[in-house]
Amino acid sequence: MITTGFGFETTALQVVEGVDLTGRRAVVTGGASGIGVETVRALATAGAEVTIAARDIDAGERVATALAKSTGAHISVAHLDLSSQASVKAFARNWDGPLHLLVNNAGVMATPLTRTPEGWELQFATNHLGHFALTLGLFNSLRAEGARVVNVSSSAHLMSDVVFDDIHYAHREYDRWEAYGQSKTANILFGVEAGHRWAGEGITMNALMPGSIATNLQRHLTQQELQDRIRQSGATATRRVKTPEQGAATTLVAATSPLLEGVSGKYLEDCNEATPAEPGNHLRGLAAYAQSEESAAQLWKVSEETLWSLKAA
Template identity: 55%
Template structure:
């Protein structure tokens, strides 16, 4: 039985507090969805302490504005923008094929939430395609860069993973009625399971893979649900929301640690029935299905099969 990993940080810690006294000069970090919200704050924190930071974003015009802003604010000129549409496997493979050299930090941060029903070119449900399959393909494609000098991969989940496990019998809502929130929850359960299996498969490559749940933050992610309907005491700022991702990416405490689920800069407790009934009390917990090794292995194989069927243009 492994012991829970705890830190001196918590819910109110900011990303900049995490990186105090660290020096990331010579380290290269790629963050998806870094043009706003917690992705932007993650980039800011890493750039502040000298990392070479790549913002992988769908809207490169906005990305360039953000990178210019961060260069001015951090004094770090090594901030670059890469085009990436995670729902488009051609876009993912383009980034992968153009990447050169080692990658030390990969933060799979981007996501869409509770969008109307839609499917990508492969027929994949778009939240699963964007939040999970895009990042799965990106991570696999960058594997050789990640193992060059040893790397940390951070996969972003969410307390919303508690809304749904991965429903293997109907991942893409071909049979069951579409529900935007369960679809989001399924994609975030998938992100957690990715870390569990990648940690096992990549253990000998000196790559660690962990899960970060940012908490409840008002960002562009909620634009499809009319804003955030959460009691004030459970909310975080984007700066606080980025803290767990940054902590998982840089904390000396996590050297060699892999396959764990973190929330509020600490390893999460497994969700109990009592807290499931009060969903706000259970925000920082992890559902058993999101860390199940058997489900993780099954999802990995299903994901490989899905990628094998992709016809790139």
């Protein structure tokens, strides 16, 4: 088990204290809001050159300007809409040179049933397929220098395995939380299979649970719905809420800790490797199905075939 000495209350800036990322280039998807901003701030403070990949360019520019002024780092902005494969391809095509750190942070949560132009369910399309295509599109830049890929997952993965028989809800009743859950399970399984496929490429990939943080990610939920989810989870104690600074800390552990050098396929929470989830607990721990090597290999195959189908169309 990987234990770091950090914990629930640790902030992103505390994680990178003493870390030197000078000369390293990073991309943070969704870096213009929520924990993405704090992730960018911490990486820039440590000396990295950071690109904010965001749907809202104006919001990205405002964040970049403010953080560049406070950190003295070079921070740029590029458009990226993960629900659009054309946008993902354009971002990867326009990237030039090596990439040392890719933080797959952006996402959508508990949306009403929405389909992309391809007919894909929006949460899976954005949270997994978008990041899958982006990472593969940037593969040569990641491989050139050796790199870390960090996938921001969630305890919501405990709500659902990836339902391969009907990922996009073509035949089963849509449940927005299960849909979110399977997309977050996919974030973890992606790293499990990448660890096997890319072991000799100098690229590592790990996933994490940032914690419960009040951000724009919850924009589709009422406060009552949030409280209902906690109660329905079977939790026996009040769920503690992190600040965005604390929420980004586990991302920075995955991105910078020497304990994860050369390591793939891990799932972290509260800045340490997560333990197996206990039955009935939907708030903490790692589901066994999210570590299944068989499911991880199947997910990779299905994801590639899904993306290939666009080229054949």
